Amino acid sequence: MVDLSVNLCGINLKNPVVPASGTFGFGLELADSFDLNVLGGISLKGTTQEPRYGNPTPRVAECPGGMINSVGLQNPGIDALVGQKVPALRKVYDGCVIANISGFSVDEYRHCCSKANDCDGIDIVEVNISCPNVHNGGMAFGTSPQAAAEVTKAVKEVCTAKPVFIKLSPNVTDIVAIARACEDAGADGLTLVNTFLGMRIDIKQRKPVIANTMGGYSGRAVFPIALRMVYQVAHACKIPVMGCGGVASAADVIEMMMAGATAVQVGAENLRNPFACPEIIAALPAKLTELGIESIKDIISIV
């Protein structure tokens, strides 16, 4: 019997597989398709202080080995998340629930994380720092160590009961510097990586495919880059890492964990195969046995 369980900041996950934020709605959307309880955790759709419609359509573009999305954080707001979405999910799911919080100012992060901290159904607070800071010329918080540390510190002040994972952007020159800044500011863990800024052009119409011109590129093609960043960060920091980016198979999960991830998020693959997570989880025991691994924890950071 292979042991798939992992421990994330004191929280036991029955397996390391977690659908990534934005690729699994608020969980309940998939509850009729398969038993959500097979999942190690669920990272919910990014949530802001106020409800947001998001960006105009088209919001998605086909790419070789992946896709670009620019949904623009469509969400019902933090009050609806903690008041309705999480309680509804909790009726059918007993695993690890991760709230993903976005903000356009430090105050917004603080407000939302405080509410998430007070919500019983939430186990981990994941903070998306890829958003533009409206008080600083729109530069994303996640692109400077100082801004990333400022958000981390503010969130940690209000989020006293739950582990805080900072979700890092890969669109930076030195992801290790950002990761270290978050760790030093008190982050309990790190999720990496978010999507890669990309663009497509419709050459017949001579205009961008995505209405918002640019969007986040994700999918199988980004796996080696994400893996490299997970490896670098996991070796530079002591706090646990959730690896994310292009994961599409049980072998990818194992590879990501060998690079340093304690848990692994599956993102874009859910959009092409909504059954990707249960299929990967079902395939893990045989793959681990084939490799002579009895407990999946044993391979974390083994490379």
Next chain:
Amino acid sequence: MDKYNYTIVSNELVAAKTYRLVLAGPQVDGEFVNIQIPGYYLRRPISICDQADGRITLYYKTVGEGTTVLAAMQAGQQLNLLTGLGRGYSSAACRQEALLAAGGLGAAPLYLLAKKLKAQGKKVTAVLGFNKADEVVLTEEFRALCDGFALATLDGSAGVKGFVTDAIATLKPSYDFFYTCGPMVMMRAVCGALEGPGEASLEERMGCGAGFCYCCSIKTTAGTKRVCKDGPVFKKEEIIW
């Protein structure tokens, strides 16, 4: 939602850039299927035209690279489909007499609806519009099934010359509920011209096709809706043109 491999029974060019794809496999619920095309990342959503005896029939146009690859696939090859997707037309909304107004391949999902309405004992009039004669599909099927039928082409090369709305104005069919599917400009004209309640099927570029990625969200008079899950069929009064 379910996921199955279907076997291609036939995949034939039936009109200009237009293919009829017949697949063998489980019967499906919902309004459309989401097809994995080998070599492409995202699936392609295609409306269901017909299903019977373990076969489902779809129509598609080769509009981009993905559908061009699909067109080259042969009988006997497998396709992976997500099924049970989309909220379709409410056939029960029609009391006795239905009017179906199709533009181009919008005729395909309306054919499945016509069969349902006929099975419920309702009177059905179908009006199909195309740009020109070489694009015309499904006319024999609709003619055999429906109580009233008209065909319009923009250039007059088949049926009456003009828009679907012109053919409807000439035919003056009696109906208590109308259903439309086609290009947005055509459906807007239909919803603007026709009196009484009706439904239209919207199109939007989709990510998952199953309601959890929120890539195809639109604003309606009833709030933000996902075309793939809350639609693709919406009430006339919900649509913001």
